[in-house]
Amino acid sequence: MYPKYNMQIRKGIIAWLWILLFSVIAVLGIAYIIFKNYGDIKTLSKIMTCDKIAETKGNTTKIAQDCYFDIYRNAQHLSICNKIQEELAKYSCYQSFAVAQNDLSICDQIKIQPYVDNCYGVMADAQNDISICDKIQNEGQRDECYMSFAVSQKDVFICNKILESATDYSRNYCYGRVALVKQDLSICDMSTDKTSKDNCYRNIGARTLDPSICDKIQGTFSGDDCYQLVAFDTKNLSLCTKIQGLLMKKACLKGDIDPVGPD
Secondary structure, eight states, rough: OOOHHHHHHHHHHHHHHHHHHHHHHHHHHHHHHHHHHTTTHHHHHHHHHHHHHHHHTTTTSSSHHHHHHHHHHHOGGGGGGOOOOSSHHHHHHHHHHHHHTTTGGGGGOSHHHHHHHHHHHHHHHHTOOOOGGGGSSHHHHHHHHHHHHHHHHGGGGGGGGGGOOOOOOOHHHHHHHHHHHTTTTTHHHOOOSHHHHHHHHHHHHHHOOOHHHTTTOOOOHHHHHHHHHHHHTOGGGGGGGGSHHHHHHHHHHHHOOOOOOOO
């Protein structure tokens, strides 16, 4: 009798252990789903509150969207972004996750190209990877991405990745930005138009407070502005006599200058 009774007890214990095991697995599975989609129970609770507001007030109402947006600012999982209806806020949410997860593929989930391009630009900077700039479709945003690397790395040859255009403005502007950072006049000479070259000289002259650089400028306005800026910062009003514009020269000699530093 007792052996049979003990056998039943053992079977009962084993059955309960299996039930306990499956219960633990179920709880862990639910916990994993919550973590994967929401981050934690607290976030899930907040989303459920927002969902209730959306259900009663309407998903697109300001109160519902503000509720979701407040969660997004501290969100840990991408699925929360899909709750946001306003495009800029939604895709800012995607971009934030792309940076936080260091995952470029998240940018590809954005549906509107300008926002995709912006996400690529942010990720290029975050990953310090200029090749990501190549993915940007908008020419202006792509050029700005290249320019950012050219300036940060002080590498003027990166500027040559900017496509030539009718005015060639972007590439020349890139040359000027790198020249200013390196304070290298020879880079100014790479500009293909006189105005860009003059602006480049003007900015370096104003930054270094060297009036001899202003002497290199061919255009009257940029040259006058360069002398005025150097005169103001060095308090050397004798430089005002080099200014050709009569009104600017008069204001400079009186010390009545409204300085604007290098671009």
